[in-house]
Amino acid sequence: xxxxxxxxxxxxxxxxxxxxxxxxxxxxxxxxxxxxxxxxxxxxxxxxxxxxxxxxxxxxxxxxxxxxxxxxxxxxxxxxxxxxxxxxxxxxxxxxxxxxxxxxxxxxxxxxxxxxxxxxxxxxxxxxxxxxxxxxxxxxxxxxxxxxxxxxxxxxxxxxxxxxxxxxxxxxxxxxxxxxxxxxxxxxxxxxxxxxxxxxxxxxxxxxxxxxxxxxxxxxxxxxxxxxxxxxxxxxxxxxxxxxxxxxxxxxxxxxxxxxxxxxxxxxx
Amino acid sequence: xxxxxxxxxxxxxxxxxxxxxxxxxxxxxxxxxxxxxxxxxxxxxxxxxxxxxxxxxxxxxxxxxxxxxxxxxxxxxxxxxxxxxxxxxxxxxxxxxxxxxxxxxxxxxxxxxxxxxxxxxxxxxxxxxxxxxxxxxxxxxxxxxxxxxxxxxxxxxxxxxxxxxxxxxxxxxxxxxxxxxxxxxxxxxxxxxxxxxxxxxxxxxxxxxxxxxxxxxxxxxxxxxxxxxxxxxxxxxxxxxxxxxxxxxxxxxxxxxxxxxxxxxxxxx
DNA sequence: CGACATTTTGACGCTGGTCAATATTGGTGG
DNA sequence: CCACCAATATTGACCAGCGTCAAAATGTCG
Numbered sequence: 001x002x003x004x005x006x007x008x009x010x011x012x013x014x015x016x017x018x019x020x021x022x023x024x025x026x027x028x029x030x031x032x033x034x035x036x037x038x039x040x041x042x043x044x045x046x047x048x049x050x051x052x053x054x055x056x057x058x059x060x061x062x063x064x065x066x067x068x069x070x071x072x073x074x075x076x077x078x079x080x081x082x083x084x085x086x087x088x089x090x091x092x093x094x095x096x097x098x099x100x101x102x103x104x105x106x107x108x109x110x111x112x113x114x115x116x117x118x119x120x121x122x123x124x125x126x127x128x129x130x131x132x133x134x135x136x137x138x139x140x141x142x143x144x145x146x147x148x149x150x151x152x153x154x155x156x157x158x159x160x161x162x163x164x165x166x167x168x169x170x171x172x173x174x175x176x177x178x179x180x181x182x183x184x185x186x187x188x189x190x191x192x193x194x195x196x197x198x199x200x201x202x203x204x205x206x207x208x209x210x211x212x213x214x215x216x217x218x219x220x221x222x223x224x225x226x227x228x229x230x231x232x233x234x235x236x237x238x239x240x241x242x243x244x245x246x247x248x249x250x251x252x253x254x255x256x257x258x259x260x261x262x263x264x265x266x267x268x269x
Numbered sequence: 270x271x272x273x274x275x276x277x278x279x280x281x282x283x284x285x286x287x288x289x290x291x292x293x294x295x296x297x298x299x300x301x302x303x304x305x306x307x308x309x310x311x312x313x314x315x316x317x318x319x320x321x322x323x324x325x326x327x328x329x330x331x332x333x334x335x336x337x338x339x340x341x342x343x344x345x346x347x348x349x350x351x352x353x354x355x356x357x358x359x360x361x362x363x364x365x366x367x368x369x370x371x372x373x374x375x376x377x378x379x380x381x382x383x384x385x386x387x388x389x390x391x392x393x394x395x396x397x398x399x400x401x402x403x404x405x406x407x408x409x410x411x412x413x414x415x416x417x418x419x420x421x422x423x424x425x426x427x428x429x430x431x432x433x434x435x436x437x438x439x440x441x442x443x444x445x446x447x448x449x450x451x452x453x454x455x456x457x458x459x460x461x462x463x464x465x466x467x468x469x470x471x472x473x474x475x476x477x478x479x480x481x482x483x484x485x486x487x488x489x490x491x492x493x494x495x496x497x498x499x500x501x502x503x504x505x506x507x508x509x510x511x512x513x514x515x516x517x518x519x520x521x522x523x524x525x526x527x528x529x530x531x532x533x534x535x536x537x538x
Numbered sequence: 539c540g541a542c543a544t545t546t547t548g549a550c551g552c553t554g555g556t557c558a559a560t561a562t563t564g565g566t567g568g
Numbered sequence: 569c570c571a572c573c574a575a576t577a578t579t580g581a582c583c584a585g586c587g588t589c590a591a592a593a594t595g596t597c598g
Contacts, residue, residue: 102412102416135401194423
């Protein structure tokens, strides 16, 4: 189904560097075949922790199978969800900074990861010219997606956030080799809410509203996406519920929000 | 005033690797003195762009002097502020991912940066054992601060966000060698609002409220911090206006928000 | 001094948070 | 197999925090 097929089940407990690159969907490191290093895999059951905030950093992980959530817990114990890594995503990069993990990573389903030990990172960087590039790009990608999420949260209303979340999640599932328009959410409404800056009730209501609008089907955690493109570009969903058109004029698009950008963009370089 | 003194004004247009490390406040690369590479500086006037979203990635930058804002602009032109880099901060790391910058960086004041060309990064990584570690840590630090900000935005109310923002900004100014309890904001209310997920009016009101509470003094962009610790730990500021203590009981701390964490944290590793 | 950007303050309303009750699922043990 | 319980999800009612619109004050620059 996918060209990016992680070694599965009992047969393979190791990955070559080339396999790791494919998993990450990043260009293969030149000369990767000349190095004999392979990476151990680690299997996790649903609920198991992969990293813990504050614990010493030993390795980076690349998700090969299954779903995770990453989160930070503040002093009062409340947790804030940072992301839902799945196949091909990097986990643990925040530990490079102080050699101590800055977040928790927990498996939401049975899962498997490729373990890239701290030691290997240093060694390979020395022997393989552009191995470091690989790591740079992987971490940098984290930054980019983080910023995209902040943009999403800072700009859109609740329903649009949830819609985008579903579209993005489906897309990522697709890249991982699963069906994109029908899947089972591995996380709770609470976790989605935390991730999107909403409460679980609001997430639930958003699901219902999107279902009423005919954009998705919802049965607990079984989700079906009817119109992915619409979900991705949705800005607002006020037209109350289904067909009932309350003469809502389509011409209310002031969209005059936070605009000053001309001045700064116009500044000479 | 600060041991971390960037070469200033007309005398120095270059920095050694060791100087760059000090600027970043990261442990000095071993053998840094054995390499003769130096990094060019670049001077910018207020309003000038350092990077542009979509432009090819050529170099990383370390801020040596002055203040920046980084932001992304979505399809409609609205901009979302990602951060306010100042002395010692890394700029441009999101360009490593696709060799194309993913955000804009604009100088808010006259400024100066150390230029670390893409080429140098690859070369130094090859010749200097733990140069790559330096870059890893610098980028990883971005991730960590980003996550901290999301936690802040996701958890706190408007006044607390602004309070924390001021405390954090003051702390960073302090590390850069400036006064921490009295400074001039280099950015507008609008930009602060975008950064914190608020409107400019709400930011302005928050400033007024904090001033009424006696925690800060505000005169346009001239800010004075009266009680930094209180600003840093503030959760809510309902007690209407000034000193009038309305018998505020310290025991109202339900803070029973989003708690399930025991289950997951209790999971065996 | 006049045009413009930024900031402050007020009034009002909507989105989404809060509290609460009920339904559905899944797991456990009798 | 069914009773029971905990966790999760759904839905409703209420209301407050913050966004929106508007106007005036202050600062900035030519």
